[in-house]
Amino acid sequence: MTNDLFYQSQSALPNFIRSILFLCLLLLVDTAESTSVLGVSLDEMLNNSEFVFEGRVINIESRMTQNGSRIHTYVVFDILEIIKGEYPNDQIELSFAGGTVNGMTLSVSEMHMPEVDEKGIYFVEALSRTQVHPLYGWSQGHQLIIKDTAGVERVTTQQMQPVMAVGPAIKSSQKQLSSGAAVELVLKEDSDSQEGMSKSQFTRKLRGMLGQP
Amino acid sequence: MLKHRYFTLLLVSYFILFATQGYGFNVQDKIWPQPSTTFHVDIPGESGLWDTAFEAAMGKWNSNTSFTFFIVRGSLIDPCQDPNDVPAANGVKFNSTICGDAFGSTTLAVERSWSNSTNLVQSGIVFNNNKAWDVYDSAFNSGIFSGVIDFRRVAVHELGHSLGLNHENTITSIMNAINFTGNTIINPQADDINGVATLYGGSGFPDLVVISPNVSNATPLSGQSFAINATVKNQGVASSNGTTLRYYRSTNNFISVADTEMGTDSVSGLSATGTSTQSLTTSLPGVGTLWIGACVDAVSGESSASNQCSSGVQVTVIADSDNDGIADSSDNCPSISNANQLDTDSDGTGNACDSDDDNDGMPDSFENTFGLNPLDAADAALDSDSDGLSNLEEYQTGRNPKVNENAVITIINVILIEE
Numbered sequence: 001m002t003n004d005l006f007y008q009s010q011s012a013l014p015n016f017i018r019s020i021l022f023l024c025l026l027l028l029v030d031t032a033e034s035t036s037v038l039g040v041s042l043d044e045m046l047n048n049s050e051f052v053f054e055g056r057v058i059n060i061e062s063r064m065t066q067n068g069s070r071i072h073t074y075v076v077f078d079i080l081e082i083i084k085g086e087y088p089n090d091q092i093e094l095s096f097a098g099g100t101v102n103g104m105t106l107s108v109s110e111m112h113m114p115e116v117d118e119k120g121i122y123f124v125e126a127l128s129r130t131q132v133h134p135l136y137g138w139s140q141g142h143q144l145i146i147k148d149t150a151g152v153e154r155v156t157t158q159q160m161q162p163v164m165a166v167g168p169a170i171k172s173s174q175k176q177l178s179s180g181a182a183v184e185l186v187l188k189e190d191s192d193s194q195e196g197m198s199k200s201q202f203t204r205k206l207r208g209m210l211g212q213p
Numbered sequence: 214m215l216k217h218r219y220f221t222l223l224l225v226s227y228f229i230l231f232a233t234q235g236y237g238f239n240v241q242d243k244i245w246p247q248p249s250t251t252f253h254v255d256i257p258g259e260s261g262l263w264d265t266a267f268e269a270a271m272g273k274w275n276s277n278t279s280f281t282f283f284i285v286r287g288s289l290i291d292p293c294q295d296p297n298d299v300p301a302a303n304g305v306k307f308n309s310t311i312c313g314d315a316f317g318s319t320t321l322a323v324e325r326s327w328s329n330s331t332n333l334v335q336s337g338i339v340f341n342n343n344k345a346w347d348v349y350d351s352a353f354n355s356g357i358f359s360g361v362i363d364f365r366r367v368a369v370h371e372l373g374h375s376l377g378l379n380h381e382n383t384i385t386s387i388m389n390a391i392n393f394t395g396n397t398i399i400n401p402q403a404d405d406i407n408g409v410a411t412l413y414g415g416s417g418f419p420d421l422v423v424i425s426p427n428v429s430n431a432t433p434l435s436g437q438s439f440a441i442n443a444t445v446k447n448q449g450v451a452s453s454n455g456t457t458l459r460y461y462r463s464t465n466n467f468i469s470v471a472d473t474e475m476g477t478d479s480v481s482g483l484s485a486t487g488t489s490t491q492s493l494t495t496s497l498p499g500v501g502t503l504w505i506g507a508c509v510d511a512v513s514g515e516s517s518a519s520n521q522c523s524s525g526v527q528v529t530v531i532a533d534s535d536n537d538g539i540a541d542s543s544d545n546c547p548s549i550s551n552a553n554q555l556d557t558d559s560d561g562t563g564n565a566c567d568s569d570d571d572n573d574g575m576p577d578s579f580e581n582t583f584g585l586n587p588l589d590a591a592d593a594a595l596d597s598d599s600d601g602l603s604n605l606e607e608y609q610t611g612r613n614p615k616v617n618e619n620a621v622i623t624i625i626n627v628i629l630i631e632e
Contacts, residue, residue, distance in 0.1 A: 030328050032241070033311070034374035036321040036367045038354070039393025048318060069295070070313060097314055109380055110390045131317040138319065140391070180382065180391060 062099030279415025292337020
């Protein structure tokens with residue numbers, strides 16, 4: 001009986017595979033997620049983030065979640081300086097929803113994942129739970145650190161706009177577009193890393209807002 | 214069993230399927246096979262407030278675009294359902310997670326769409342029930358609604374994703390990714406409507422932009438003519454009326470109507486996707502680096518008036534004090550016009566500025582006065598008046614090279630003796 005089944009299976013295999021192939025062509029290859037995200041202030045972001053650090057990305061890997069229903073991309077950072085919070089290790093892994101595993105893609109709109117060797121200041125909302133985006137306010141909690149030609153490290157938004165200053169929040173009613181950055185950040189519209197706040201100025205400002213010396 | 218089936222699909226997918234990535238602009242790469250889809254709506258709570266608001270959000274797209282959202286009222290479909298396991302259907306709900314992932318405190322809602330190789334097949338919307346929600350039209354998250362999220366405008370945004378729009382962060386749009394305090398956008402905007410028209414057809418609006426600005430000479434001399442070229446494009450979905458293109462110079466690479474206007478051109482009406490290339494011949498005063506660009510006047514019904522200007526093209530104006538077409542830095546006589554740059558003695562100073570063109574030691578003025586050749590150094594050694602002194606020595610001793618002063622003195626002396 002077992003042998004019969006085996007042979008039956010063998011003879012039926014091409015049709016089975018054809019059926020699966022056909023199903024896959026007809027059915028689902030990709031999943032995409034798109035969001036509405038709340039605009040936040042730097043003060044709110046700083047106070048509500050559990051962990052804020054300067055780090056460098058050393059590894060990125062996409063994996064299926066354990067229940068096999070979702071794809072996440074895991075980004076490992078070297079922690080270079082802790083601005084707020086505590087973490088027991090020199091490295092931290094953050095999970096971002098989305099990625100590609102075995103040819104299947106979960107794409108998440110506005111999900112700008114860090115890249116290997118990227119250096120930045122990251123506002124982690126919570127260390128104990130897996131969020132669709134681990135950074136507070138998505139791109140708003142993701143600042144980049146870029147060296148200018150003189151070797152000075154300067155801070156930009158995730159969209160590479162230099163942060164010129166941290167100033168009073170622009171009256172929201174006067175805005176109709178979000179820059180993708182916290183509202184108090186005064187930005188230069190073009191990408192020019194020769195200008196903007198240095199990393200030390202920016203982190204000093206953050207520490208000042210936290211009441212640190 | 215389900216896991217096994219999923220695993221099988223996954224393995225086969227590895228061989229035959231390709232990962233895709235949503236691309237820019239404001240539309241997705243997968244759309245519905247027809248300009249409509251159906252949502253099952255049964256959102257419990259608040260005596261049907263959410264159902265009514267969600268249906269109203271669908272109506273905002275239905276009344277403004279060619280896309281139609283149909284509704285099945287009182288029918289619950291889990292937006293997290295996997296259409297590999299159950300028939301594809303669109304659903305909406307409040308939940309504390311996004312199909313298992315935490316929302317985080319700033320994520321208001323998520324639209325999750327599934328697609329096959331050609332089309333969207335399912336859309337689900339999950340609203341974050343960790344937030345306070347209500348339905349209102351006033352400024353977002355402000356005043357009496359501070360800390361309260363407007364369900365309806367978020368639903369309009371998420372339904373925009375459902376029908377195939379991506380985020381649009383450069384133009385006023387309901388599809389802006391981040392909803393900030395004070396935002397007053399509650400309906401699909403002209404740009405959103407254009408996006409739908411691009412995907413599914415239907416009427417829309419013109420949208421003029423200025424593309425490909427360039428100059429014929431990026432390092433012109435001061436006062437030198439050069440051409441500025443720019444193309445006006447109607448990237449909207451409806452024809453535009455005639456308008457005006459204005460050329461500007463700026464101190465930075467962002468061109469706006471606040472910059473210094475240099476000239477204008479008329480632009481005729483353009484069909485959707487139509488273009489018109491214009492050119493202005495001009496010159497620039499002074500020297501230094503500046504940026505050139507152009508802005509097109511918005512036309513009636515334009516979907517966005519915030520994208521009328523081109524980027525700037527860097528131009529460095531080179532000094533040419535005498536306007537002879539030769540930059541001062543390489544002009545052998547920058548103060549006097551000498552386009553031919555004649556320099557007979559090759560001493561680096563052009564004849565126009567050289568007091569001794571042939572470099573023979575006798576100034577041009579001396580040579581001209583006494584009929585010598587200012588362009589021939591050989592006449593310096595000649596003794597034109599045969600007095601034993603060369604012309605050069607005559608100049609150096611303050612004599613006339615054409616008169617033998619010694620003979621004259623002798624004659625005078627003779628005359629005096631005879632008297």
